[in-house]
Amino acid sequence: MSALRWPEGFPPSPSSLAFAPQTAGPTPGALEGVWRGDELGRADAPTVATGFAALDAALPGQGWPTHALTEILLPQAALCEWRLTAPGLAALAAAGGQILLVAPPKRPHAAGLAQWGIGADHLVWIDAATPAERLWTTEQLVKSNPPGAILAWLPQARPEQVRRLQVHAQSCSAPVFLFRPVTMQREASAAPLRLSVALGRDWHLQVRILKRRGPPHEGVLLLRSIAEPMAAVLPPRLSRPEQAIVVPSPSPSQEATDARVLGRSATASLHRHPAGH
Template identity: 40%
Template sequence: MFSTTFADTSLPDSLANAHVWRAGELGGDSLQTVATGYTSLDHVLPGHGWPQGAMTEVLQPQAGLHEWGLVAPALAAVQGASSGTITGQMLVLVGPPHLPFGPALGAQQLDLPRMLCVRGAAGNAPSLLWATSEALQCADVAAVLAWLPDARSAHLRRLQIAAHAHNKLLFVFRPLRAQQESSPAPLRLLLEGTVSDAGNLLVNVFKRRGPPLAAPVLLDTRPGRLSALLAASGERARRRREELAPLARPSRVLQPETPTSPSGHVHALLDRIAQPAHP
């Protein structure tokens, strides 16, 4: 007597669980996130925002150009949400390439007295890594921004574990050469400046919990007043060009007749003399 056993081709119950991520979908619905302040960027990030308790790695050609425009709206919101409490307000900057410009950060609604800047000697990567790790363990710190151009994958892994253990926002800024290196960061971005009326920053999300992003996201990170001034200046320039356009059109200019040579005059006179007179 023979018995036939058929394999159960139905999906396991675990795949029907909302907390199970499928590789073809944008994950992170169960993640705790902080809105970036840019709707178009939130739309392509897992959990629709910056991951809380995880590392976000940001690559760019030159440090100090675009990072503040990218992260300032979220950091201002974090500080504003905890303004009535003591803990969770401090922002720690580790190894910034330049001293932050206070008036510009204040214009982006950041609370400057609640910011701590830690600067190390050039090339002293161990001290910067130590300061970043210590800041992540501090209860009064809401977010850590670290510029770590020489960090290794093993170093970043320890920082990722610390950020997860203490539920902190962690942004690590690195040069473009790190793009080909492995990284434990669940979210990796590449920044590129651009000149456009619609925006000034292209954000390429080349690693996320989900399918690859087909095209970079264009953001306008300029302050509202600056964007309004630039738009008004562009409109004035456009109207000026329209006013000057008729004057720039080429007009028909009569060219003077080319004078004939002296020998040409002599030949013409001889021709008239040689012609017979009409009766």
């Protein structure tokens, strides 16, 4: 894993990776080229499979979008970013792409990421200290249209700054992920795809799709987030498949309480399972 310090060492602008478009099949009886608001949207650009069948089925184009931002909201930074994104990022790394990290809150756990198929030689860590440096660095990377993916931790980005990144992302063939606090859920965002993710029981992730092109997604996705080498040695009870469940929408006060509880439980979980596993 190479580490760069802002503003030196930005990668060049090589040609972008080519991915075969993954588009949802047409709805029977629908007019060709016409999208209905009550239907799951079709991707206007190629997508990258997330590695989770249940999540792919709920996303326009059945994967992480390219030429657009994906905003992921977390109860605590360095908690479950890698567990959610690593399966999809592994395919990009296998195709020769670099995983560009802007100001990750903790050093990536190389041994854990290797379990997902992401080698340290595919990681580039850019150390941007201040909010302004992080935003500028992310913007320059997006404009460079690199092969691979861009992951940026921007907890203090304002709505107009996210909107500017989205404008630049429309010309970027790499998926761009922004990680922000779950407290930003009620703040407007130009990102076409927004999710919140938290740790569940038995190595599962609880994912809510807050915004997508199409009808609202009601419920929670439970995603089994275990790397294959580890799955072989875990007890059978941890092999529960992915599923989608419908739960009542929490009240604002309950959301705040849940965020505090998740923060405390996440700290304990990180002591048991280092980041990247």
